[in-house]
Amino acid sequence: MTIQERSHPSSLLFEGGFRIFFLSAALYAALSMLLWICDLTGYSEILGLFSVLPGSLWHAHELIFGVIMAVVAGFLTTAVPVWTGAERIRGNELKILFGLWLLGRLAVFTSELLPLPVVVLIDLSFIPYLAFLIGRQIIQKRLWRNLGFIPMLFFILSGNVLIWGEMLAISNLYANTGIQLSIGFLVLMTVLIGGRVLPVFTSNWLRRANKNNELANSVWLKRLTIVTTLLAVFSGPLDAPQLFQALASLFAAIFIIARLLQWKGWQTLSDPLMWILHLGYLFLGLGFLAEASTHVFVDFPAILANHVLTIGGLGTMILGMMSRIALGHTGRPLKIASGVALSFWLLIASLIARILPPLAFPDFEEVGLAFAGIAWICAWILYLIYYVPVLTKARADGKEG
Secondary structure (H helix, E strand, O other): OOHHHHHOHHHHOOOOHHHHHHHHHHHHHHHHHHHHHHHHHOOOOHHHHHOOOOHHHHHHHHHHHHHHHHHHHHHHHHHHHHHHOOOOOOHHHHHHHHHHHHHHHHHHHOOOOOOHHHHHHHHHOHHHHHHHHHHHHHHHOOOHHHOOHHHHHHHHHHHHHHHHHHHOOOOOOOHHHHHHHHHHHHHHHHHHHHHHHHHHHHHHHHHHOOOOOOOOOOHHHHHHHHHHHHHHHHHOOOOOOHHHHHHHHHHHHHHHHHHHHOOOHHHHOOOHHHHHHHHHHHHHHHHHHHHHHHOOOOOOOHHHHHHHHHHHHHHHHHHHHHHHHHHHOOOOOOOOOHHHHHHHHHHHHHHHHHHHHHHHOHHHHHHHHHHHHHHHHHHHHHHHHHHHHHHOOOOOOOOOO
16 A cells, blocks of 8 residues: 555555444544434434444443444454554454444344344454454464453443343343443453553653653552452452442542552643543543442432443543543544543533533532533534544654544
8 A cells, every 4th residue: 555545545444443433432432422312312213223233331331332333343443453563453454343233233223123233243353353453463462461352342242232132131130230341351451451551551651741750550559450340340240248349449449549649640730631541541530430439329220320331430540541542543642632622621511511410419400411422522522623633644753543
């Protein structure tokens, strides 16, 4: 492929997984939320007409397997070749992976019109192919420390299997268990990835700012964080005793926040690309603290704790990582426009609007839901406005990718 051919946007989109998947994730994050708001308010019945999944289940399913898994695919197909020193995942392999993701979204949306087993087969095919693409490189290069991503991907997939098992009436388990399991392992994956990259990003930033960049990164605290997060992730789907679930979530929260404090994030508050990642990691800890609270305080609904983890933890970490990776992997300076920083604040506003009214102002809960959805949509539209030119153009440094 010549440089001229590679400069064409349609070719560039498949030169790196972050390009096509970050754009698609942002677009689908806005579109799926718009569809969900229209369904929730009764403005449109399009979901009920076309999808076999009930509205709330479709909303959760597509945010997990549509939006977040697209980001995971973009990240892993970009990062694993860098970690392993293998060839970039690009071209036809990337096109097949994206095609499976896109077909899955279309199949789920039109599942009322298609044979359900066909829909299930299409939707379940994406994660195994992603696991194959990255697992092949990890095994070939014998980079065993990264092999853990493969079982995590299949645990996320097992959550989807449980969801479709209920829809096919062949499982005694519930779709909600599948949602819990998938979110849990996405959170665990984010805790692991954040724990790997945040100290490095922060240390590099502090060095560039001529500050002391020596950060503590306790091995025992890392291990305790992983173990307690894993226990918290499994305790809900396995219906463990309430006390065990509360303690597992509480200790996961404590260790996540303790690790975060080692990384001196408060020194990076002048840089939105840094503080958004530290804030996202904090929200992961606060999300587990909220989960623990649901087992202690009757008035704290589990759905709100779930949104602290998803909008707060996963949402902010994802938006921050997408903003940073898109710049770094296209050879551009790690500086964002004020509009991108605004998208960070809109995501935070979305979280506040989702959890505060039900707790403190129940009469305004519907208003809060609408505002949360609109703020979420605007955040991702802003990302697209600023990053479509970045992700569809050649690298600024003239390199491939």
